[in-house]
Amino acid sequence: MPSDKHRDTAAAILPLVGGPDNVTSIAHCMTRLRIGLRDRSLVDDAALRELPGVLGLVEDDTYQIVLGPGAVARVTPAFEALVAAARQDSPAAPAAAPAAPVTADGLAARGAALRADRKARNATPVKLALRRIANIFVPLIPALIGCGIIAGLNGLLANAGLLPTLVPALAAIASGFLSLIAVFVGYNTAKEFGGTPVLGGAVAAIIVFPGVAKIDAFGQHLTPGQGGVLGALAAALLAVCVEKWCRTWVPEALDNLVTPTVTVLTAGLATLFGLMFLAGEIAAAIGAFAGWLLHAGGALAGLVLGGLFLPLVMLGLHQALIPIHTTLIEQSGYTVLLPILAMAGAGQVGAALAVYCRLPRNRSLRTVIKSALPAGFLGVGEPLIYGVSLPLGRPFVTACAGGAAGGAFVGLFNQLGSVFGSTAIGPSGWALFPLLDGHSGMGTTAAIYAGGLAVGYLVGFAATWFFGFTDRMLADLNTDGGKDPATAPPANTPAMA
Incomplete structure (x- = not known):
């Protein structure tokens, strides 16, 4: 309550x-x-x-x-x-x-509201689709976080040989949700797209049913879980389409019997003899591409990913990455992309600290930064983005530079063989430490991630200190009556529309 x-x-x-x-x-x-x-x-x-x-x-x-x-x-x-x-x-x-x-x-x-509304309407096709996908996965994040932390704790206990009777119990608690995540995705998909949620969950449950191992499709046995969340998403979408089609011709007196049966049967057969295989191939390609990207691209890939993530957050498009993160977690137990993307928050914190130091007389802005920094260290970047760096313009670009530097640092170590990721999605910054997992041991993994954060902080601070302000901006802002960036028009704001 x-x-x-x-x-x-x-x-x-x-x-x-x-x-x-x-x-x-x-x-x-x-x-x-x-x-x-x-x-x-x-x-x-x-x-x-x-x-x-x-x-x-x-x-x-x-x-x-x-x-x-x-x-x-x-x-x-x-x-x-x-x-x-x-x-x-x-x-x-x-x-x-x-x-x-x-x-x-x-x-x-x-007039400003109408212009903003028109702009939003013009961007609807892509952004609306991404938001709807995000609406499917965002409710699952708390369970992913809780299970991810329990999985990390279980790994520590197992490696240390402590509490051996508790380890299997923790493993069951941590793995139970992930083993059935397809069902939750199917349920939420049907709910989001106007179908009956339980029918979406019923069709998606086919994917994780152990009995699918007895079924041949495309010349090979299916594997329980094949296709994962992508298969569940496709299966539930198909179920919604079939259900809505049934409503157009099934008499009301027979609706409760015919519509659920036809929906589950049609979408279920399509899932078994098509969607599971196709989604499995796509999921495998996503995993292979993510591995190749960091193995071959290393620092360069990390630089691009870390540098572009703040603009994605600003536009709300970062939610589109949730299915990719979830697919990687299903495949290998962690997503290698999230620690790199989290470096954007480090660049943001470094930039905010530089703004704080460069404007000692602007009490209003310094108060905003002091109140937003604790959340920034824990990976919640919106207060600093919308209250400090984006309205000022240039510090937003220098914050991206800090994120790019931190991402390059983490990407380089991935290329050198220290592959690691996050066992859940949602947290970043310091809050990501309990969710880290990788091939090189917890100590090495935490040290690399901490090093990336430090690089992001330092480069974000230095770039903002030297390049974040023009002389005119300093003259306008570094006073007791300095303009509040949340309400003042931005100076040299980058074009992000």
Whole structure:
């Protein structure tokens, strides 16, 4: 149950987003409360930024309030309860409010909202598909994190020869979820695309059923789990299509009998005699490519991946990597990509520290940085991105340079044979240490990752110190009344649209 603090945060947010009648949808991911709005102009951005629990604001297809991991999972249900209670108290449609006076500022705000809305609509085809895929996998992240940490603890105990009677139990706890992750993916896929969730889960369960080993497809025996989450995703999507097709011709009196049967039978046969094999080949190719990329590309591959990840986070496209991470974890027990991508957060922290040191008189900005740095060290980058580096412009580029340097460091050691990764997805920064696993032992793996973080911090700091500000920016910002980057127009902002 949410604490008083989280209920107070939810209660403070509600009027600032236009009240319950302005809210059309409520959801959350790992760090953000995502709110659908009827009228964007009713939102008070400045007041929201001042709330103690709010770490940043992001505008996309939904209005996103960055609250941080843990907090968002507690504030969201409190916010939902407040909206539901307010609507219960006033079930009738509210009377139309008197028209507000038309002002230049109001027109400008509405025009900006319309332009942002049009821009979002123009980007819909690709971004919407990526968001829907993310909506399938994001709810699974807490279980992946918990099981990943337990798997790491179990590995330490097994290697040290401690508590031998507990090791098999921990192995079962850590592996149980991963052995059935296809079922959860199938369930969430059907739910996301408008089908019956349990039918998506039923079709995806075929993939992990041990009896599939007796079935021949494409001249070879199938293997339980073949195709993994990609096969489950495809199977559930097919099930949704079959189910919707059935609804168009099956009489209502027979719907409960015919539609589920035809859906499971048709999608199940297609899964066994096509999708499992094809998805298995794609999953194998993803694993082989990731291994080849770091083995052959090494430092160069790490530099590109680490340098480009912050722009992906800024655009919300980093969620598209979740199925790839999950596939790699299914195959080898860890994803080699996540420790490299986590270096982007290190570059961001280094850049923020340089901004803090370069602007000793700007109390407002230094306060923002001090409050956001703890989350940044733990891998939550949005407060620093949207509150500091991106509005300033040049420090965002220098933060990317720090991420590229850290990624190159980790990529180089992968190329030299110290291959390692994360047993779960979600955390980064210091929070990733308990999830590290690799071929070279925990000590070496942790040392390489720590070295990458240090390189990211140092290069991000140095690049921002020397190249993050023009003389004009320093003159404008390094004062007691310096511009707040969260509200001031950015200087030399890179084009990221």
